[in-house]
Amino acid sequence: MHVPLSVTTKSPAETKAVAAALAPELTPGDTISLSGDLGAGKTVFVQGLASGLGVAQRVTSPTFTIVHEYAGHYPVLHLDVYRLSSFQEVLDLGFEELSDPTAILIIEWGEAVAPLLPHQRLNVEIQMGGRDVGSAAPDVRVLTFWPRGGRWTEVLGHMRSTAETLLRAAGPPIPPEERWSVPPDQSVREYWNFIEPDRGN
Ligand code: ADP
Ligand code: MG
Numbered sequence: 001m002h003v004p005l006s007v008t009t010k011s012p013a014e015t016k017a018v019a020a021a022l023a024p025e026l027t028p029g030d031t032i033s034l035s036g037d038l039g040a041g042k043t044v045f046v047q048g049l050a051s052g053l054g055v056a057q058r059v060t061s062p063t064f065t066i067v068h069e070y071a072g073h074y075p076v077l078h079l080d081v082y083r084l085s086s087f088q089e090v091l092d093l094g095f096e097e098l099s100d101p102t103a104i105l106i107i108e109w110g111e112a113v114a115p116l117l118p119h120q121r122l123n124v125e126i127q128m129g130g131r132d133v134g135s136a137a138p139d140v141r142v143l144t145f146w147p148r149g150g151r152w153t154e155v156l157g158h159m160r161s162t163a164e165t166l167l168r169a170a171g172p173p174i175p176p177e178e179r180w181s182v183p184p185d186q187s188v189r190e191y192w193n194f195i196e197p198d199r200g201n
Pocket of ligand 1: 141
């Protein structure tokens with residue numbers, strides 16, 4: 001079963017801490033797909049993840065060039081497929097580069113090219129504003145991790161314990177029940193059927 005996990009963050013530093021906690025779990029060939037509105041924090045998440053992967057370069061959205069490549073413990077490929085022409089550009093880029101078994105692939109707006117991505121992967125959805133707060137809490141984000149296949153569900157358990165440690169340093173404490181939650185079972189199938197209706201979820 002693919003068990004999702006949600007975490008609430010209250011600052012960019014907290015989002016980076018959660019992302020950095022994922023880094024030690026990743027191995028070459030992994031794909032992370034990020035979704036969320038413009039300004040949700042996808043690039044902030046990639047910054048935390050990249051620093052956790054040993055990337056020293058500045059990480060920005062690859063808006064004009066479709067892919068940025070960074071050197072960390074492994075090569076890190078960072079794509080942003082926001083623009084409509086992206087699907088064709090990703091195709092033109094070639095599958096070899098996208099499915100590089102020696103690199104970690106991180107893709108903003110990945111759902112736009114979902115059929116091109118490996119079936120086994122981690123989707124991260126970032127929602128702005130939190131569960132019951134409005135503009136009074138502009139820095140609140142809910143990050144939901146949707147694992148599919150392979151070891152991804154297990155990875156989330158490890159990520160959570162590392163994140164709990166890193167979050168202690170990243171901001172004021174909040175009760176665990178406000179920080180973490182597990183979306184209900186039936187939402188898993190609904191989620192993947194929405195992202196990829198015809199892909200045997
Ligand atoms: P995206 O790549 O999703 O379009 P960015 O990561 O570029 O979004 O921008 C996110 C913006 O939201 C940044 O200006 C960041 O400082 C701000 N922000 C505020 N609170 C958070 C949070 N909890 N997590 C991530 N970003 C946050
Ligand atoms: Mg971005």
